[in-house]
Amino acid sequence: MYQVIKRLIVVDSRCWDSDSERSYQDLFDKLDTNKDGKVDVAELRAGLTAMGISFRTGAAQKIVSSGDKNKDGSLDFTEFSKYLKEHEKKLRLTFKSLDKNNDGCIDASEIQQSLEELGMEITREEAQTILQSMDIDGSMMVDWNEWRQHFLFNPAHNLNEIIRY
Ligand SMILES: [Ca+2]
Numbered sequence: 508m509y510q511v512i513k514r515l516i517v518v519d520s521r522c523w524d525s526d527s528e529r530s531y532q533d534l535f536d537k538l539d540t541n542k543d544g545k546v547d548v549a550e551l552r553a554g555l556t557a558m559g560i561s562f563r564t565g566a567a568q569k570i571v572s573s574g575d576k577n578k579d580g581s582l583d584f585t586e587f588s589k590y591l592k593e594h595e596k597k598l599r600l601t602f603k604s605l606d607k608n609n610d611g612c613i614d615a616s617e618i619q620q621s622l623e624e625l626g627m628e629i630t631r632e633e634a635q636t637i638l639q640s641m642d643i644d645g646s647m648m649v650d651w652n653e654w655r656q657h658f659l660f661n662p663a664h665n666l667n668e669i670i671r672y
């Protein structure tokens with residue numbers, strides 16, 4: 508049993524890291540429209556809009572200011588990928604805590620159950636509405652890719668914020 512779990516975790520994280528690294532670079536190149544090696548708030552906002560990624564007003568500003576370690580007002584690739592990596596880690600933890608039966612997908616009853624544990628009563632219909640906002644392929648389940656895509660540029664930190672988004 509331990510071996511199986513270990514193998515799953517190792518394989519899982521390996522795929523995940525290499526994929527992320529490559530897609531961060533692609534993403535960064537797309538966002539850095541004036542090719543100065545930095546992404547500023549305006550580029551981030553314009554780029555996300557162009558890619559059809561939904562984000563809240565102020566989200567681009569928030570992402571840049573929380574990732575901008577050297578305080579020059581923009582993100583270089585190191586800052587950008589570090590921010591996304593950390594954010595993704597949080598998203599993954601939340602995803603895992605919602606996926607009660609560990610099948611790699613979140614369904615409406617898991618959303619309902621998780622919110623109940625936080626003291627929020629919602630109906631099955633409300634849980635389905637939340638689910639539908641993230642469900643890209645219409646399967647009525649949200650997998651990790653859909654989850655990641657939905658929240659990567661939404662600087663929500665805990666389950667409460669994520670669900671209310
Ligand atoms: Ca730039």
Ligand SMILES: [Ca+2]
Pocket residue numbers: 575576577578579580581582583586
């Ligand atoms: Ca910077």
Ligand SMILES: [Ca+2]
Pocket residue numbers: 606607608609610611612613614617
């Ligand atoms: Ca599940």
